[in-house]
Amino acid sequence: MSAEAPQVVPLQARHAAALGEMIEELQAAGEPFERYRERLGFDWEGAAGYIAFWSRLWDGPWPERGLVQSEFYVLMRGDRMLGEFALRLALDAGLEREGGNVGYRVRPSERGRGHATRMLRFALGRLGELGFARALLTVRTTNAASLRVVAKCGGRFVDEVELPSGELNRRFWVPTFPFPE
Ligand SMILES: CC(C)(COP(=O)(O)OP(=O)(O)OC[C@H]1O[C@@H](n2cnc3c(N)ncnc32)[C@H](O)[C@@H]1OP(=O)(O)O)[C@@H](O)C(=O)NCCC(=O)NCCS
Numbered sequence: 001m002s003a004e005a006p007q008v009v010p011l012q013a014r015h016a017a018a019l020g021e022m023i024e025e026l027q028a029a030g031e032p033f034e035r036y037r038e039r040l041g042f043d044w045e046g047a048a049g050y051i052a053f054w055s056r057l058w059d060g061p062w063p064e065r066g067l068v069q070s071e072f073y074v075l076m077r078g079d080r081m082l083g084e085f086a087l088r089l090a091l092d093a094g095l096e097r098e099g100g101n102v103g104y105r106v107r108p109s110e111r112g113r114g115h116a117t118r119m120l121r122f123a124l125g126r127l128g129e130l131g132f133a134r135a136l137l138t139v140r141t142t143n144a145a146s147l148r149v150v151a152k153c154g155g156r157f158v159d160e161v162e163l164p165s166g167e168l169n170r171r172f173w174v175p176t177f178p179f180p181e
Contacts, residue, residue: 006077006115008122011054011084015074018081020047022107029108054086061090068092071126075106075119082110085119087126091136097161098169100136101127104149116149120174124153128176135176141168150174 011019023033033050054072056062061069068090075082085104088095095101102123106115120137127135137155139146147170155172162168 004078006075006082006118008073008075008119010058011051011072011074013048013051015076015081016047016051018076018079019050019074019084022081022084023047023050025107025109026105031108066092066094068095073119073122075115082107083115083119085123087123089130096136096171098138098163100138100171101132102135102137102174104146111145116146117152120149120153124174124176125179128178132176134173137172137174138169139172141170 026033054070057067057070058072059069061067068088070089071087072084073087074084083104083106085102088099088101088103091101102120104116104119104123106119124135137150138161139150141147141160150172153174155174158171158173160168160170
């Protein structure tokens with residue numbers, strides 16, 4: 001493994017190969033993107049389509065699809081993609097229960113190394129820079145690793161909400177800070 005420090009960068013067309021490789025690992029680990037597609041109500045073709053989708057949302061909301069403006073970043077170590085995260089710049093009734101302001105994912109082979117914590121810290125700094133005082137995070141009560149990530153970033157428990165599936169989401173407000181930390 002390279003000793004190069006991981007870097008957060010906006011997802012761009014040049015990341016298609018690295019993204020495709022990370023998606024393959026997620027699929028093989030039984031974490032397919034299909035659920036993600038269903039939730040977003042949008043289909044795309046391969047890594048390039050996924051990148052184009054997020055690029056569209058970076059430019060502004062997509063009211064016809066009920067999607068809010070979002071920034072989308074990836075954590076890279078050299079040419080290897082370690083994880084991804086979305087910053088949702090507005091909350092609607094759906095996101096208040098499921099999704100919140102920040103959503104993140106780390107590829108299975110890179111978990112447990114602080115990458116999600118690093119990504120959430122970046123997200124909080126960026127939101128602070130954009131004028132948000134706090135970020136809403138929603139986490140399944142069963143997702144111990146993500147609950148720990150939110151706790152490490154100062155999340156304050158708000159409540160639990162039941163989803164149509166019967167699963168529970170725990171909601172937190174996490175204070176932002178201005179860049180640089
Ligand atoms: C949740 C997820 C993003 C965490 O990524 P990560 O890079 O492993 O997170 P970090 O290494 O920054 O921190 C994980 C923390 O959880 C802890 N942890 C991991 N598994 C745990 C478990 N089963 N029980 C309790 N704590 C656990 C780790 O020890 C670590 O805490 P520590 O730093 O105090 O030791 C990753 O597992 C993932 O992508 N899961 C699938 C997608 C997802 O759930 N996204 C979040 C939706 S809210």
